[in-house]
Amino acid sequence: MFKQTFKTNFIIKQFGKLISPITTESKICNILATNLKLDGNAIKILHENKVDSKLRKIPEEQIIRNCVILQNMNVRLDKVELLIPCLKLQPKTLRNRILIFKEMGVKSINLYNIRRYFSYCRFLLLMQKSTSYFKKLFDIPRNKSIMKIIFSNVDLTYNEIDKYIIKNETHTTIGYYYQFCIMYYQKHHMKLDNKLFHKRKKFKYVSLTEMTRLLDILKNKCQLDEKFLEKHLYVLNIDVNNVEEVLNELNTNLNEKSVIDLIKLYPRILLHDISKIKNTFQLYQNFDLQNQSHRSILQGFKINKDTFIERYTDFANNLELDVWLKHPRLVFMLYYHKSITNRLTYMKHLNCSNNANTHTYLSNKDFFLRYIEGDLSHTAATKHVSYILKKEFGDNKIHLLSSIKKHPFWKSIPLLRIDKTIKYLKKYFSIEDICKNIQIILYPRSLIHDTLNLSYKEYSPQNGYNFTSTQYLALCLYKLEQKYHFSGNGVWEVEISVFKSNLFEDVYELDNLIERMNVDENEVMNLSGEAWFEHLLQ
Template identity: 25%
Template sequence: MPFHETKKIMNKYASIWNSPPAMLSHNISYMMEYGFTKEDISKTPQVISVHPLTLKNYIMLLEEGGFYKEKINPLVISRFKNFKNKSIKMLKAEKYIDNNIDVQHHILSFLQFPTDKYPKEFNESHTLGEVQENIFKLYVEWKIQMDYTDVGQALKVYHRLYNKSLRLIERSIDILINDLNFSEDKIRRHPYLIHSDPDNIVKLLNFKKLCGMDIKTVLTKHPKIILTPCESIREIQKHLKDFGVPESALSKVPQLYTLGSNSIYERLCILKNTPELNSFMNNPQVARLLYYIKKVNLRLKYLQNKNCVSLHLLSSNTRAFNRFNCSGHAKVTSNDIMHFLTNELNENKQQLRKLFERHTYWQYISLLRIRKTFEYLKNKQFTKEQIKSSVHILLYPKNNIEEALVVAQNMEDVCFLRNSNGTIKSEFILPLVLYHLEKSHHFSGNGVWSFNENNQQFLSSDPSKNVSKDNEELDHIPSSCINDYELT
């Protein structure tokens, strides 16, 4: 087709403009394989923008309904719903269906269904859609022993079943039962499985593993994933890899694969571009943040004000979150800190925890601050061993450390700690910084608080000034929690 004609068609049908080129190409190839010519397609070009599964189902439903093959063309497909609402009598009169065909029996002839259960009576005043619905109910009731009323309810909930080929339904049910060992009861309890795409299930089974687990185990526990297109799962895996999230992180929340790949990408971008959430990108539980992103966004600002952002609180259920809220404390979850630092410092978690527990307030410092301080020190060329030796330095604000580094270099009476060029030896710098940060606080540990944020009153002798408001950003702890601290 000449370029100008193609452009004219695309300008006329916006649906073609908005469809992925790969899908358009697939549909054209599929229709030509079925027997349509390029001329047939060009007369009704909008049909190429129909979803491939919908296109396949429409053609198969028309075949099952008894349509002459030469009558199945792009124009009929584009008007499928209109034809579906026509009576069998009218379709026969218009020469779409042979006069001698019993449409009910014709549909059932495509299926493994006992002939002695075929309907005895047939009313040609029924529409094609009504006949297909009645046969669907009859077949599903027999195939998986599903109550007739429940089949009707499934149709009301899952509208796709109205336009689903019974041949594809039969294939899907057979694969679920024979390859995935699903019981009939399981399919009855999850009726959306009836409209799953059998070809997609086969492709999913070829994955062998998903979320680091056997694919059959995952699909058995989370059957809704069966509805996710195989291509979408591959795209999600690529997005996770690009953002450095191991697929095994999804083992606790495989439901992520029920979301669209674009949605996953957008959620990953939110996590990466939000400083408080970026700290959790390498956490094994990061999938919970991705899955519950709306809840996470709602809670984030509130927890920021309390200075106690943690992965657990961001993604926990309402009861657990309310319990924390009523407790009155502002501790962060130590597991978040431990996981981050064990990865960064290559240190044993238990050993790190013992070191941090020597500081009274370590559980009140946000992971964001610890991460920023760690990255600052790393950029200043301090080694992991030097940071581990003075690990409490990570609890202090970066700006305070920056000032203390200058002070440390100008300290008097420490000539025995200097190099021949007059600078402090690198292994002594961080201990001196810690000394300076705590000296004015009598080594109580209170140097971790940000006094430049109107929090000086927190250490005031006036108890009435030691009350904080919920909407303040708490970079401190309630005075009742302040205990003596000895820097070691």
């Protein structure tokens, strides 16, 4: 038998699910029939107009919301083939257009007047018509004022309306006149006036009913005063339903900040869809990023979920960047992912990536160039070492910083090496053991590894020694420093000590100490971990 190959895309990824194209068309038609109560003839027309291919890329949630808007606002569905371009509109745009028609006195609204077909938009075309033509088209009495009709929706009486404005109604287009009414209401009743605000095209056609409702929520529920609104006038163009969803469904406190506090810090959070905001908050919880700075928290809303996870995973798999996964500025680093990876690649070529910190990655260009040219050197600054101690040992171990600072070269140790040394030690020793010998984190892993192996062999139980893990680690630190006459030079990757060790003298001193360590009656064995450490460093 002949085999026929079909070039078919079996699955498509949409709404976070895998959906088969075979069921997509029936699913969309089922959504339309359920939410718009369409009959069999209407469904047949939609099939003929290839509703599947035209609506496949639109999120299911948007289709449902638009259907609900059309149903609740009693839009006539006479020509069901015009339904598809209407469903492609954003829910906010669709609702605004319908409300604007209603506010201007249009009693019966059909799909034809609100649709958009490629570059042709019937709604915008109607807004360019004269007020007299608009009244005639929608059977509005000629002697009835459009302004009175508009303001009747917000309970403004005739006495409160400027009669001069009403007289100018016949000398302009209906769209311009509607905008003029909105400007009048904003200035005299909302007490908001900004000429630049009205010049922006995206604010041209905003429903007065929606704006009034939105203003009430922003002032009363979000606790935003008029000065704040004047400074952030774009919030008057936010989808009021989305604002209500944010306030009702987002009850999470992040970094001791409530939703109201976040709105005041970053009003643009209201521009994001509630599902995206929830996803971002969930990511912060999943990755334990509750300690992020407020600016970092807000920056996270600009990154979609998949990109966030991808970049976080990239950092986690990077030896140079995974050290900063718990840093308060991590989300900033994720946002500037491309810039940071480019800088890291550049620093690797110059062999200076081990000394980089968060400021190196996020600083401006001039600062970064000074760093790679050698004018600046970032190593073990107090705040960065504190961050590493908190990350690896917990908040209650921050006092160990004072012991680390006693080392003469603690500021010269690369942060990345400190982090790697701690992770290496945690594989074989408990946190308490490491904390009792905290200065060992300043030493290279290779030296620690070699010294520990020699100590295990030389002072093993088979040879009559019975040391604890804390004592082995203390002995390792002692032997490392003894080699360099306790000058601190043991921290360098390459030996730079100017001292020439006396081998016989060193061996004698070490053996003498070991004998004292191994005698049970000796008072040294009865010392606590910290006292033991201090004794070794005497």
